[in-house]
Amino acid sequence: MRAAGFDIGTTTVCGVLIDLESGRTVKTQTRKNDSWIKGESYERLQDSARIWQLVQAIYQDFLAEDEIAAIGLTGQMHGLVYVDAEGSAVSPLYTWEDERGNRFVTDTDKENGTDFGRKAVDQETAAATACDTAAMEAQSEKAVPRTYAQQLSNLTGYQMATGFGLTTHYYNLKNNLVPKQAVTFCTIHDYIAMKLIGRKKPLMTAGDAASFGCFDVETMCFDAAALKRAGIDASVLPECTANFSLVGTTAEKIPVAAAIGDNQASVIGALRSMEKSLLINIGTSSQVSMCLTLPEAKMRKEMQRKLQQAGIELRPVCGDLFLLVGAGLCGGRAYALLEHFFARTVELMTGKAPENQLYERMNALLAERGLEDGDLKIDTRFCGTRVNPERRGGISGLGETNFKPEEFTFGVLRGMAEELDTFYQEMRKDGAGTPEYLIGSGNAIRSNPYLQRIFEKLFGMELQIPCHREEAASGAAMAAMTAAGCVDSLEKAQSLIAYEKTQK
16 A cells, blocks of 8 residues: 655656555656746746646556555645635636735825725724724834735734735735635645545645734634735635645545645655754755644744744644744755856856856865865845845955855855754744754755755754655655554654765
8 A cells, every 4th residue: 555645846746655564655756847827027827727737647647556545735835826616726826936925015005005906894894903003003104014015914913925825815906816706715735635536625734824824823723803904805715724634535535635835744754753853955945944842822822923033934734733944045046056156157258158067066176175164154045035035145254365166165055054053043042942863855955965064063963864855745645644544643654764874
């Protein structure tokens, strides 16, 4: 018997089959996500129907294998798809990279206040808004909202960012872009779960709901009252569950679990010990994650408030288990930018572009230099942060002796690690435990032994990397095993994870 896991990413759609007894990945299929739709300069859209086709193709291939006991799904958090009363998509997927939330609020929008066209604010909402006016005036005097994300943050009291599902929905409401047939919305992986079982309404796990924003970790549901102050009608909000649950069965009678966010899935698929591990994931972006149990609802709220000030998210996993997540927007992209810079320099100086990428040569520079700390410091927040999208990176300590390519190469890798260490130090200060294990995942970690050693030196622990490469798809499969009763507990499923030695 096997469990199937699907990871619907922005660049690829991946499926894995995991043997329930050994935990071994017996089959992996990865297909390019070629569903991109051209839109406005600020839009990042994908075709929901095309993504369903890609998943179907992998699923049909898996059916030809051994019997499947459960199906799990994961995908990009934050992204939004509108669906109609029949459970069909009536919009593209607005991905997590969509920039409409960073657009400036127009004068007309400011004059309209909370009249957002499709859903007018009723008298109760107007009264609630009036009661909050005095409290909000002092805040608005200090920082008049300039973007839709900032305006929604001020109206709801939650820290919102562009790409968050409810920020996208808020912008669409104010600009009359919500499809008339839409009755609710969900993530792309929620939608694929609906398609697999013929369900008409999405069931969203708390982790994904929290990624949309305006989610109350005390009540474990969307804060309808806060959203109402922003003119968002609670009737459009999807149903949520705080646990790993089954949403139905396929035509072949295979149980399908409620989809989970890719961050939660990556953590589940990488860690044997959830609350004793520190997980570093570096792909295009980067994350540092720690787990802890928070049974007291009021404690969750207070911790969330403290963490938000440092740009750290408190994300539900299952039941009372939560993730503390510090996310860098640039991550591995920072090292790619440096490689592009070197390649462009070669082309301009020699008149010929390099035939191959320069990462191998950059690693050779690091081998010659060594990994001792230097005076050159590089802040790699080139794409800003969730809290401050306008922030940019920087260089300090630059002098005659360190104005060298090898110093910049080391400085960028060290800067990537230090951004995540900043989040980690804040997590520890706000109540996270002391980790015993350092786990790494993501292509940038796997492919760069020097980055591995920098993290080991920074955190003072040996870095371990899972043997299987598709942590998110594997984590989705493990969650599905748990929901379907194939294993006694999530911990039992995770005990099957094996680690490889880090490169030295």
